[in-house]
Amino acid sequence: MAEEIKQRFFNHKKEEEKDVKVEVDVEVDFEVEVEVEAEEEVHDYAKERKHHKHLQQLTGLGAMAAGAYALHEKHKAKKDPENAHKHKVKEHIAAVVAVGVGGIAFHEGHEKKDAKKKSKECAS
Numbered sequence: 807m808a809e810e811i812k813q814r815f816f817n818h819k820k821e822e823e824k825d826v827k828v829e830v831d832v833e834v835d836f837e838v839e840v841e842v843e844a845e846e847e848v849h850d851y852a853k854e855r856k857h858h859k860h861l862q863q864l865t866g867l868g869a870m871a872a873g874a875y876a877l878h879e880k881h882k883a884k885k886d887p888e889n890a891h892k893h894k895v896k897e898h899i900a901a902v903v904a905v906g907v908g909g910i911a912f913h914e915g916h917e918k919k920d921a922k923k924k925s926k927e928c929a930s
Contacts, residue, residue, distance in 0.1 A: 851925030855918055862914035865907050872904035 876897050883893035 849924075849928075851921050851928065855921040855925065858914050858918035858921060862911050862918060865911035865914060869904050869908040869911060872900050872907055876900035876904060
């Protein structure tokens, strides 16, 4: 190869490339009128409480399902000594998922309590 090949990283330019400056003179004249009516939003705390209750129940079911799968894999590890390591890894992953989802259910329970407390404050 007679020519030397140079690698260019990021924004490095070739030696032959030159910077080109373009000046544009544009005038823009316009007016915009915006009317904003400030409406006080009414927050529906009962709906929020139901939402968090629903999420808490779903995540509780997810935690139970992950725990059941962990027990299932523990049983398979005992019954299948050839693939015991694989089953133990799956068991541990399912156990971690169960704990994580349980934490989310706990969090949603607190969110539900906060929504209930706020709804009582607004009603008073």
